[in-house]
Amino acid sequence: MLEKVPGYKEFEKHMKDSSFSYNSCEAYKKDIDDFFIFIRYKPLNEIIKEDILNFIRDLKKVYSNNSINRKIISIRGYLKYFYKNGIIDSLPMEKIKNLPPEKRTLEILSLKEIDKLREVMDDSPKEYRDKIILDILYDTGILISEVLDLRCEDLISEDYKAITQIKGTKINKIPLDDSLSERLQIFIEEKRDELRNKNTKIFSSVSRQNYRARLIQYGKRAGLDREIYTHMIRNSVLKNILDTEGAHVVKERMGYSTIQNTSLYSSRNTGKIKEKYMEIGIGDE
Structure with a gap:
């Protein structure tokens, strides 16, 4: 309460x-x-x-x-x-430390698994929408909550070439693949009557919980031998960027405040993943 x-x-x-x-x-x-x-x-x-x-x-x-x-x-x-803010005089948490973090394996999806997910999604309105959401997740590495919060203005202002994110005082622009950019523009134009207001959410018809449940079902249909979650897609994207382009690119693309925030995606540091989750918001989907 x-x-x-x-x-x-x-x-x-x-x-x-x-x-x-x-x-x-x-x-x-x-x-x-x-x-x-x-x-x-x-x-x-x-x-x-x-x-x-x-x-x-x-x-x-x-x-x-x-x-x-x-x-x-x-x-x-x-x-x-x-x-x-001076409401309490002492800090009872001051000498209480975190417990030793448990080491976990970084959960990622291969490109083959992503392709299998896409292949089982048909062209019906809901599944086509879900496929576009999947492509945004895999193309950008942003959180599912951030995808579902996207508004027309976030894309139109960038001519559908990038997603504009405002985090605190920072403005972060994440580029989109040309093919995805074209499909998003068509998708939005087809929904023009529903999206008259530029501040309308593009994917207002689906919730985070609903998409999570649907993704698990797509994974079963694709014959994948484990349950699929959106954070696995994000992990895959950021680890790939780190391995191929380096920590600076991850920092710039995702708007992290320090390069240290990218260390959990390094192959040498996967045991630190959960330790950092709440600190930088990774995996909270």
């Missing part, structure tokens, strides 16, 4: 003003709510270190270290915001 969480409305406004992604906001929302349910909605200035340690002990009964670390990061960010 977020309405009972002290200060949440103010923190929610802070996240929006800071251009947090939809998925980051949702993760913070759940993690913070879980914590305050556990401590029975204590006032901010009454929260102590032992409350957080008890919460972590309780989480260990069910969650992996990586999932617990995400919750620690959320709680730390929440309390730090109120500490910096």
Whole structure:
């Protein structure tokens, strides 16, 4: 019950003003709510270190270290915001460290697997739409939430040659393949009656959860031996860019603040993937 969480409305406004992604906001929302349910909605200035340690002990009964670390990061960010703004006098998270991250294999899709997914999608309106979304994901490496948030203006302003993204104070332009650019222009023109307003979302008829479920079904139809998720496509794109063009290109193309943010895609550093997820927003789809 977020309405009972002290200060949440103010923190929610802070996240929006800071251009947090939809998925980051949702993760913070759940993690913070879980914590305050556990401590029975204590006032901010009454929260102590032992409350957080008890919460972590309780989480260990069910969650992996990586999932617990995400919750620690959320709680730390929440309390730090109120500490910096003088709402609370001390920071109970100050000496609480993240748990040792669990090493995971970077989940990627091969070009052959991508092609198989495309081949099973027919030209019916929904499947043609899904194929275009898949192509945008694979061509750009952006998040599914960012694809579904695309508006006509994001493409028209760039003559369909690039996607314009605004993250905080940064404007990032991601180029599109010529073939995809042409198909997107045709797709939008065919939907002109639905997209009269340039601020209308291009893919307003599909949700993130719906596309995720549909992608899993396409994977089954394609005979792939595992469930397919959108973050696997993003991982594949960014790792390929890093391997072929280097960290600077990944940094420039994806708008990362530092080159260190690209290190998780290096073949030598795949064990650091989950450790970095919440820090830079990778894999939160």
